[in-house]
Amino acid sequence: MAGTEFRVGSMPAVGSGCDTILMIAYLVHDRYGGRPPRGRAQVIENLSGDSLPYLILVTPPYPPVLEAVSDEAAAGEDVFEMFTRCFDAVSEFHESIGGTLIERLLVLVSALTLDGVPHAVVARSFRRAFEGSIRCG
Numbered sequence: 001m002a003g004t005e006f007r008v009g010s011m012p013a014v015g016s017g018c019d020t021i022l023m024i025a026y027l028v029h030d031r032y033g034g035r036p037p038r039g040r041a042q043v044i045e046n047l048s049g050d051s052l053p054y055l056i057l058v059t060p061p062y063p064p065v066l067e068a069v070s071d072e073a074a075a076g077e078d079v080f081e082m083f084t085r086c087f088d089a090v091s092e093f094h095e096s097i098g099g100t101l102i103e104r105l106l107v108l109v110s111a112l113t114l115d116g117v118p119h120a121v122v123a124r125s126f127r128r129a130f131e132g133s134i135r136c137g
Contacts, residue, residue: 004090006130008107018106020055022086024113028058036061041082041089043102055102060085064113076121079114083129091133 007014015021020043025036032048042058059082069075090102107126114122 004102005104006107007104008109015053015106015108018053018104020057020102020104021053021106021108022057022059023111024059024064025061027111028056032056039085041086043089043093053106057086057090057102057105059112065116066113067116069116069118072118072121075117076125079117079122079125080129083126084132087129087133 007018009015028034028044029036032044032046034044036042036058037060039060041060044056044058046052046054046056062078062082065075090105094101109119109122112122
């Protein structure tokens, strides 16, 4: 993950120049085909020629969280695990190509269908997963 710039916000404000976008599995596979690997995130190429970046970091499959969660700690652990698996997929992708290709990763938190999880919980989970990926990477 070293050398990757994270842009968090909304399109097109922060999306310009990003080579990768983080997207939820069911949206990606519905739009581009394929099947999500159970419990794993993945990096796929966007060969459709649409306006999204060339690479898509696909979350592991998980159900949308649209209603307010009753247990923020448990929700935070689930979100942490999701982000950890995403960062693992980026590391595996970098290793498989022998270098860093993902330079600017766009994270549209509003598109991750985590509306029921407080933003502070999502942010803490993201940070914990990122810090863990730096220590391990």
